[in-house]
Amino acid sequence: MDKKIKAAVVGATGYAGAELVRLLLTHPAAELTGISSVSFEGKEISEVYPSFKKLGLPTLTDEDTAIEGADVVFAALPHGLSELLAEKCAASGTLLIDLGADFRLADEDEYSEWYKKPFDKPELHSGAVYALPELFRDEIRGAKIIANPGCYPTAAGLALYPALKLGLIGKSGIIIDAKSGVTGAGRSLTQNTHYPETNESISAYKVGAHRHTPEIEQTVSRAAGEHINVVFVPHLLPVNRGIEETIYCRLTTDMTEDEIRAAYVDFYKDEPFVRIEAKGVSAQIRNVARSNYCDISIHMDKRTGMLILCSCIDNMVKGAAGQAIQNMNLYFGLDEGTGIDTVPAPF
Amino acid sequence: MDKKIKAAVVGATGYAGAELVRLLLTHPAAELTGISSVSFEGKEISEVYPSFKKLGLPTLTDEDTAIEGADVVFAALPHGLSELLAEKCAASGTLLIDLGADFRLADEDEYSEWYKKPFDKPELHSGAVYALPELFRDEIRGAKIIANPGCYPTAAGLALYPALKLGLIGKSGIIIDAKSGVTGAGRSLTQNTHYPETNESISAYKVGAHRHTPEIEQTVSRAAGEHINVVFVPHLLPVNRGIEETIYCRLTTDMTEDEIRAAYVDFYKDEPFVRIEAKGVSAQIRNVARSNYCDISIHMDKRTGMLILCSCIDNMVKGAAGQAIQNMNLYFGLDEGTGIDTVPAPF
Amino acid sequence: MDKKIKAAVVGATGYAGAELVRLLLTHPAAELTGISSVSFEGKEISEVYPSFKKLGLPTLTDEDTAIEGADVVFAALPHGLSELLAEKCAASGTLLIDLGADFRLADEDEYSEWYKKPFDKPELHSGAVYALPELFRDEIRGAKIIANPGCYPTAAGLALYPALKLGLIGKSGIIIDAKSGVTGAGRSLTQNTHYPETNESISAYKVGAHRHTPEIEQTVSRAAGEHINVVFVPHLLPVNRGIEETIYCRLTTDMTEDEIRAAYVDFYKDEPFVRIEAKGVSAQIRNVARSNYCDISIHMDKRTGMLILCSCIDNMVKGAAGQAIQNMNLYFGLDEGTGIDTVPAPF
Amino acid sequence: MDKKIKAAVVGATGYAGAELVRLLLTHPAAELTGISSVSFEGKEISEVYPSFKKLGLPTLTDEDTAIEGADVVFAALPHGLSELLAEKCAASGTLLIDLGADFRLADEDEYSEWYKKPFDKPELHSGAVYALPELFRDEIRGAKIIANPGCYPTAAGLALYPALKLGLIGKSGIIIDAKSGVTGAGRSLTQNTHYPETNESISAYKVGAHRHTPEIEQTVSRAAGEHINVVFVPHLLPVNRGIEETIYCRLTTDMTEDEIRAAYVDFYKDEPFVRIEAKGVSAQIRNVARSNYCDISIHMDKRTGMLILCSCIDNMVKGAAGQAIQNMNLYFGLDEGTGIDTVPAPF
Secondary structure, eight states: OOSOEEEEEESTTSHHHHHHHHHHHTOTTEEEEEEEOSSSTTSOHHHHOGGGTTSOOOOEEOHHHHHTTOSEEEEOOOTTSHHHHHHHHHHHTOEEEEOSSTTTOSOHHHHHHHHSSOOSSGGGGGGEEEOOHHHHHHHHHTOSEEEOOOHHHHHHHHHHHHHHHTTOBOSSOEEEEEEEOGGGGOSSOOGGGBHHHHTTOOEEOSTTTOTHHHHHHHHHHHHHTSOOOEEEEEEEOSSSSOEEEEEEEEBOOOOOHHHHHHHHHHHTTTOTTEEEOOTTOOOBGGGTTTSSOEEEEEEEETTTTEEEEEEEEOTTIIIIIHHHHHHHHHHTTSOTTTTOOOOOOOO | OOSOEEEEEESTTSHHHHHHHHHHHTOTTEEEEEEEOSSSTTSOHHHHOGGGTTSOOOOEEOHHHHHTTOSEEEEOOOTTSHHHHHHHHHHHTOEEEEOSSTTTOSOHHHHHHHHSSOOSSGGGGGGEEEOOHHHHHHHHHTOSEEEOOOHHHHHHHHHHHHHHHTTOBOSSOEEEEEEEOGGGGOSSOOGGGBHHHHTTOOEEOSTTTOTHHHHHHHHHHHHHTSOOOEEEEEEEOSSSSOEEEEEEEEBOOOOOHHHHHHHHHHHTTTOTTEEEOOTTOOOBGGGTTTSSOEEEEEEEETTTTEEEEEEEEOTTIIIIIHHHHHHHHHHTTSOTTTTOOOOOOOO | OOSOEEEEEESTTSHHHHHHHHHHHTOTTEEEEEEEOTTTTTSOHHHHOGGGTTSOOOOEEOHHHHHTTOSEEEEOOOTTSHHHHHHHHHHHTOEEEEOSSTTTOSOHHHHHHHHSSOOSSGGGGGGEEEOOHHHHHHHHHTOSEEEOOOHHHHHHHHHHHHHHHTTOBOSSOEEEEEEEOGGGGOSSOOGGGBHHHHTTOOEEOSTTTOTTHHHHHHHHHHHHTSOOOEEEEEEEOSSSSOEEEEEEEEBOOOOOHHHHHHHHHHHTTTOTTEEEOOTTOOOBGGGTTTSSOEEEEEEEETTTTEEEEEEEEOTTIIIIIHHHHHHHHHHTTSOTTTTOOOOOOOO | OOSOEEEEEESTTSHHHHHHHHHHHTOTTEEEEEEEOSSSTTSOHHHHOGGGTTSOOOOEEOHHHHHTTOSEEEEOOOTTSHHHHHHHHHHHTOEEEEOSSTTTOSOHHHHHHHHSSOOSSGGGGGGEEEOOHHHHHHHHHTOSEEEOOOHHHHHHHHHHHHHHHTTOBOSSOEEEEEEEOGGGGOSSOOGGGBHHHHTTOOEEOSTTTOTHHHHHHHHHHHHHTSOOOEEEEEEEOSSSSOEEEEEEEEBOOOOOHHHHHHHHHHHTTTOTTEEEOOTTOOOBGGGTTTSSOEEEEEEEETTTTEEEEEEEEOTTIIIIIHHHHHHHHHHTTSOTTTTOOOOOOOO
């Protein structure tokens, strides 16, 4: 490739932003031309994260300076701040890849119900695509705004889509018990994420009330061809990275476990980043941590007629920065794995 | 109390055995008169666990020597070995508190199905009581053999019993997503519990096939008045101690969340070791770790008509050694909390 | 004992305060009559720490209300706030056990140098005793103010005192490499103790500049009979509780390792809470966690002529609340282990 | 590069071997042509490590099959097994990069003393080079056998070399207090690395007796120009990866801390993988984990006249597989960072 893609990261000192910086730095076809931060404008990012020292990174600037001349802008902002940035990008014809939630829900009513505010720039939303590459690749290529999926919805969507599309499970009563590493809660300090109160524990939070719920429902409803409600309960897991979701579904097929597994293997046969576990192996976080892979295992409980799916991703990579770069690669016609093909370490 | 209860621990060097030793050592009304171990017979237990040095503990002996003269024998043995010991205890009129599974299931067919062997001494089983004190206190007082409940079934039973007894939830479709600390897997070395392969991960295991399933079903079926099947999926959690179970039930009442919570508070009002969380607080392991408490939180998901219960215990205390001592206290007419009233540390 | 000791905890919602509350609650000869908190006055402590619910604890009040009628006041305050409280206690003849640093250093110059302020109430300091019971028991009985030692100095003092007293090591060049669990940093939120930035890491902090340095030097200088400087470097260890110190000393004796170990065993033969490891065993945190024990191991490096000591305590128990209660027991003539004789769990 | 380097890994299922496989898989100029394992010959490596599934890896074979046709053979074997392999490689003119200890010590007497056996093939040792690239780059280019340094010696050597070379510190009395993540102990199961007995603890091991001691001494002696003894005490740290060493040296210069830091920055100015922390920042594991970087921080304790160095690496990357690939890159004339330029994530 002759010319590198010029990439800017807005909100570079939050965890998702920092992960973008980290991955873009060694991307062979992209160049990090600007990074911005409201809190640390004018400082070196290595003052915030000493792991970034001696790497020749640009200084943190304001948003406008950072995005100038960029081919693609990654937004890693608190929700509610991306629409204004999207307007700027639209004006200059720059691709926006938004890691926040502002453009993920197509239905404004649903958005308002969960986020307690309307769309600020409703006219921009028609150009936005919900960008889970393995499921919606064709739409992404023509997007104006790429709405990068949330972490929990990525793991849930990839696991449930085939079962619903192939009609293997009932459309009601799906239950998603999710466990996420603490980076999912971000860099901001809270009592819940203070080391001594997180370590050696686990607990559910936002039971039945997490904002990723409508996003999961949007994806599985597309697979099912009708609106589906799911029960979604996230838990704070004492690890840095990774999501494990154990998903409980009512079987409606008489296929065997092996046949269902084979159907999944087939469904994802051309997708390098989705891997189906062998019989008897459960998906686990350590097999995907710090990588862009999603591992899914398939278990049948014959006694109760349930299909149980375990789905694991790294919340910061496939659940955020890695998938954002996968979308960039896809949009610009690169191999999707460029720069994000790290093999997960087993330990 | 003039005379102390003479207590022996058979299988004292496994994790449950060591926890019994630890708790009995400071029990004000009991005296540890014998400890046995097949693997370490003749050694000091402080050679196995240096945390027990300088405490004046008896030397590890064989089983017969350890139980001689005891008023109560605690068995912390691999399953299948307690029935012979029970016969010896029966012969000498000694109370047996079995921390294993041999006497937990009343139905021999069910036992055979899950454990792949019949009862060896079927005549002893009529004298055995499934000893969850908060639910079956009266039966325990007259027991000949106390079958101490398993860890997962303790957390599940205490959480589900009131809802089923009071008719708040449907009898089918109950799903238990359980997470357990690694001490639950015992002292034996396995690749799955090797530090670098357990740490910073989580995974489901024995999906739909864990032997605690029939034990949970036995308890909830008693509450429901009819046989109930449950879906039970345990996960290996990277913490030393503690179990969290998130339990999904279909609501069949029109009571509000507050009313259901009040009903639980009332159900357990005389039980010091069962505590119901305030509204908005999720039960979490850190609030019960290294104590005999069971914390339960109650959550209603109105969108989907579900009652979601979170139940936490320490797997080694309320889920094993602590509950065994609670049963001893109950049997011998002591205050149930004697020697096991440690307040959980919040960090 | 007929009448229980009335105990108040000032600063009950910090970590050391909460640990005092936890341990005093089950102390058989003490009664918790008041707890205070500036931040949470008027609230229940179970709102701050749900692990304390359903335990019948008093409501959090202001300091004056909390200490009224108390026989002993425990102060768990930020440094600089205990002298005023000491004045109040002196006025009412109440024993003060101060877990902070205000009364630990006898030399006001040294205090000023490290804490950048003079003594506020210099007249009170003559009644204060540095209360490491195993070393200075006799002085504690007659104290007016008990200055409870810091966590690092407790582990260092107990390890180094015999070697210096018995003349086994040189008085210069002692190096203490210390590692502490994160509860040592307290309940306040900092970026350094945010879970994802603490977990899976370790780092030195306040290298050569930690305020426990002069306190360590004060104790070892008493043993040596002359002023000693030490090199002290603490590290933040990703565990909740516990301190391990590896201490490097120049050997000046021709005793063998076994002889030195025997001398230590003898030195502490009447001290239940200090335990010397067997040959070949290193002291480790898990053998003392959540207990009042201090474990010390002794290693000789003949190649280099060094004596290496490893010393472990639980920073919240022997390093704070447990030792404070040990001092209370000692002062009031109780068995020193009353209420703090928990046996450490090996897992 | 037209033709890729053909690389084989002998001992591919141990932790160092698996890490080599992981990193070589995405190396742009190398191709993994063979992997061997005694324990799992004939199996897929993804059966041992499910994180390697769907990656097109070769099947595990015996050693001879694996190394056939290779340009470079990486040996990740228990010590004592590499000399025979070296003979085979010598016969076929293949470069051997040995991650074990067999070729690290130049002095056979020292080797015999610490490893309790002589060199098996003494004639091969003259062609072996101790390959710490930042210090001994020129020798590595002409090597026949590359002896890849041990993890502890890499961190210690890089930290101490400049201070000794520049004459800033005394040559005697150097003390290295090292803490290593549990992957350093390898994949084999031991009680010490069983999750519940490693987690939430720390302890010293092999005090003054670890086999990395003579290797550290060999490197620092080269810097000093004379033989130096060091005190070396490793600790088992409850994290997966990473080494932190806090190194205590007697200052012999009147340079200020800033001047010493500047001298280090200058010494390593052309070395991308060695980074010196800014004033007031301590090197910590999280800033180098899963990367090939070595971070060093410099602290002066004026009170005691000590220079204190903190040095951090990832034990599996810069301490094993990453440095081995760096050596391969160097030998074959590639940019040294090829394939191992991962930026460390700060969380």
